[in-house]
Amino acid sequence: MSLPSGPRLLLLGLAMVAAGISGGSATFRAGRATLPRAELLKTIKLRIYGSSTADFAEYLLESQADGLLKDPRFNANKPTVLYYHGYTEHGDKESVQTVMSAFIRQAKFNVVFVDWSKVAAEFYVIPLLLVPEVAKLVAKQLDAWHAGRQLAIDSLYLVGHSLGGQAAGLTGKNLRNGKVPRVTALDPALPGFNVKSLTTNHIAPSDAHFVDVIHTDGGNYGVQYATGDADFYPNGGRRLQPGCTPNARALSDEDFCSHWRSWRFFAESLDPELPPYVGVECASYDDFAAGKCEDNKKAIMGFNTPVSTRGSFYLETSDSRPFSKAELGLRSSRAPRRMVARKMIPRRRFFWFL
DSSP: OOOOHHHHHHHHHHHHHHTTOOTTOSEEEETTEEEEHHHHHTTOEEEEEOSSTTSEEEEEHHHHTHHHHHSTTOOTTSOEEEEEOOTTOOTTSHHHHHHHHHHHHHTSSEEEEEEOHHHHTSOTHHHHHHHHHHHHHHHHHHHHHHHTTSSOGGGEEEEEETHHHHHHHHHHHHOSSOOOSEEEEESOBOTTOOOTTOTTTSOOGGGSSEEEEEOSSBTTTBOOSOOSSEEEEEGGGSSOOTTOOTTOOTTSTTTTHHHHHHHHHHHHHTOTTSOOEEEEEOSOHHHHHTTTTTTSOEEEESTTOOTTOOEEEEEOOOSSSSOOOGGGGGSOOSOOOHHHHHHHHHHHGGGTTO
């Protein structure tokens, strides 16, 4: 049975209650295990890849991070991309394997995976509360490398999906020795970040010299409002994304289909042999669907988005790989979804605390 937006978020709220969190406590209780906050944070690793996702080395962030720069896979002459996974994910998940493989094939970057999977595996409230601390620890290490002339901040590119998208932005926000050139957030998480006025707590344009965001499940697991310099809304930025199954069981892989489209689109955009994703600036999805924006400025979505891009852009995709329709995606073949969006808002307002 499919659940509307409110009940989906309520399930996450129940998980918060079940986690037994005490606001001032340094210890989190998840199920029958007692997990000190400091011990969880000590499990964060940096994984650097070589020629494939099977070729990697891992270094604990807290005690072994300098080993990454000495690793034979690290090339000081290349820029470095750091990828942050989402809730419940880890290095073997399809999302990580897909995005990392796409970067590896480019051979332009040192490809580093920020593995905070032990934290992200807990009840949602725990990673939600610890995302700022994860970001601060990564930022502290990046600042130290910059200060030691080991790795310049202006050579970094931060990318993240869902909670990882928020973590990437918060890392940029916490840097003290400069700004990273770019942060890309792939459907950054909604629950816990849905108050627009809390600009210090979610990804924002000030987190990097350029922040771009791809929205695919806005109002459910991802944010719908613009939160970057350039915000892209393929197929309206909401569920159901084309090709996803309706009436999916809540919290199932099928239920996450629209949320996961963001990293699928981004990974495809890294492939130079595939057509580009092209969006058109528009005030709303309704205007886009009605053909009112066809003469407006266009922008590439994904890895090749120019850093000078500003605004909100809409496009249409296919329902299967390759998803890009290139310039054919500048015109909608679907009816406006104004009524769907209006129905979602009053249901969600009862769970404003998420």
